Amino acid sequence: MAKKNQQEFVQHITPRSEDFSQWYTDVVKLADLMDYTPVRGCMAIKPYGYRIWELLQQQLDAEFKRTGHENVSMPMLIPESLLLKEADHVEGFAPEVAWVTQGGTEPLAERLAVRPTSETIFCTMYAKWVQSWRDLPLKYNQWCSVMRWEKTTRPFLRTAEFLWQEGHTIHATAEEAQEETMQMLEVYRDFCQDVLAVPVYCGQKSDKEKFAGARATYSVEAMMQDGKALQSGTSHNFGTNFSEPFEIKFLDKDGTQKFAHETSWGVSTRLIGAIIMTHGDERGLKLPPKVAPYQVVVVPVAAHKPGVLEGAQAVADKLAAAGIRVRFDDRDNVTPGWKFNEWELKGVPVRIEVGPRDLAEGKAMTVRRDTFEKAAMDIEGLEETVLAMLEDVQKNMFETARAFRDEHTADVHTLEELGEQVNGGYAKAMWCGEQACEDKVKEMFSATTRCMPFDQTPIGETCVCCGKPAHKVIYFAKAY
């Protein structure tokens, strides 16, 4: 009977291999990360999901501060006239802007956009705040939500409203702006890999794929377990594209008026989607220890027996005192087996079982979420054991994901090979640089160019699509 129930429960999660999208939706719901709301395309993020965001946010924010950025808060509403100032920008965002047209009972003289991104309002303020080269650079960031009227939405991957951070900086020189753009890309790369254990390819976007209004866009691209690409963060160099229409001018050392050079960069709650689809398995979510709301769950076994509950509590307290995020699961209405499955579904990296037999021997049973490896460990010094284990889980998750990504990336030299490869991964190819070739590949295989890696060692001489001489190495993939 127990066996049968277990099977029934596990069946609630659609197998990854059978239907990856459904699996994703199942995991997101069953792990209790979010819920749907009455607002079209907008989700509620529940405590367990929001805690992941908070942990991610804390660590990323520390990096922003370390690299000299300050947090600010800008209005959520942007007058239409500001949005219209940069032509490419308007064109790119117009189809997905939500508008406020009325204040109270009075129609507005000028309608206000609910920000889809805040370049225009930052630029407007920067123009007021900068007069001299001595005022530069300004390196500001804000954590906020933005709204884009998306036609189709999926939890965490694409929602009408989403949480993100957007950094906006202005600099005196083109060199400084480019340096900033690259620095923040590196911050994102390291963050994805070291904190989220999500391996990424980084590089420059093609003109077709770059941000509306940018001179150059760089991105970090992750690979999900269905082989599709997820753009996980972007860093843009605008040059003076915005500072000219917005007149962000300063008096330079040489006594002349110059336009400032601007950058922006952002990551969003989409990163939570990246974690889920990079690491999850048939049992559900698998969280990297660095962003796991609970790094360890302590489950007492045969808790009714004398001393067990106290012994398990002592183990939990000891780990918490060592700075580990611990959940002590002393619920008496579910069995230990139930708890094991539930915490696996919720992705807790390490589980510790404490029962009468363990306590008698001064031990506790540790079980890793990544390998399911079980071991009886001494309670004496358990905090060191667990800290080392968490570090190893973090590392192993990254290595596993990187191996998967590498296995699902291949050099291709013909359109046929490309079409085959993008069915389950990234195709690395030579490209002539013409948008016509990107369009053709997209039409044939629904795959787009993801980015041009910084290592441009050629893998051939001709464009994978048109056969003309090619000098650019680029990744193609189907993207979320």
Next chain:
RNA sequence: CGAGGUGUAGCGCAGUUUGGUAGCGCGUUUGGUUCGGGACCAAAAGGUCGCAGGUUCAAAUCCUGUCACCUCGACCA
């Protein structure tokens, strides 16, 4: 936005073809026995059938619209 599918109790589903006043399993509550991988017995609570109109003596069931989710396209930093 186009094509297809789904929506009935917290979760998973049956009932819709042929209209007749809603059912099953799990979960929940209470009591008891259990407890090292999703326990068992007993009793109980829980649904205006996604929402809004319409047809009808009568609608979960038929018609229209709408919303949400899933799949495949289109579109999209």
